[in-house]
Amino acid sequence: MEHIIRTLRPEEFPLLEDFLYEAIFIPEGVQPPPREIIRQPEIWLYIEDFGTKPWDIAYAAEVSGKVVGAAWVRIMDDYGHIDDDTPSLAIALYSQFRSKGLGTELMAALMEELRKRGCKRVSLSVQKENRAVGLYRKCGFEVLSDKGDELIMAASL
Numbered sequence: 001m002e003h004i005i006r007t008l009r010p011e012e013f014p015l016l017e018d019f020l021y022e023a024i025f026i027p028e029g030v031q032p033p034p035r036e037i038i039r040q041p042e043i044w045l046y047i048e049d050f051g052t053k054p055w056d057i058a059y060a061a062e063v064s065g066k067v068v069g070a071a072w073v074r075i076m077d078d079y080g081h082i083d084d085d086t087p088s089l090a091i092a093l094y095s096q097f098r099s100k101g102l103g104t105e106l107m108a109a110l111m112e113e114l115r116k117r118g119c120k121r122v123s124l125s126v127q128k129e130n131r132a133v134g135l136y137r138k139c140g141f142e143v144l145s146d147k148g149d150e151l152i153m154a155a156s157l
Helices: 010-022 035-039 102-116 132-138
Strands: 004-007 057-063 066-074 088-093 121-127 142-146 150-156
Touching: 004 102, 010 035, 010 057, 010 066, 010 088, 057 102, 066 102, 088 102, 102 132, 121 132, 132 150
Parallel strands: 088 121
Antiparallel strands: 004 057, 057 066, 066 088, 121 150, 142 150
């Protein structure tokens, strides 16, 4: 599949609402939550006023001129927060574009940008049942803490 991995342009930041919803892990057989769930403060902070903070960085996966996935970071007190110097990562692809290597490429591009900017590590939170755990391990993330159903992972850059 022909695609481009590139920075997400400021005028495309509103697309992060779609990808924030897509990033919500929904176990097999469970009804998806209403889209309004992303407006809950503990979720909305992933994208609120995105682009206004120094560590707000986002990359896009584009297919046929359409953004089909995004990976982004910011320093925030979220589920994956480990300290005030480590950005937390979120990533999502529309379902039909998953398991095609785009997530791996998005992660690699974003992590390389973080390295270039002098970042030492990046963190994330993921449900243990989420298949993305394999992607994160492949990209160098290791488990820092086990919170029951959820893992806090980090990768050194």
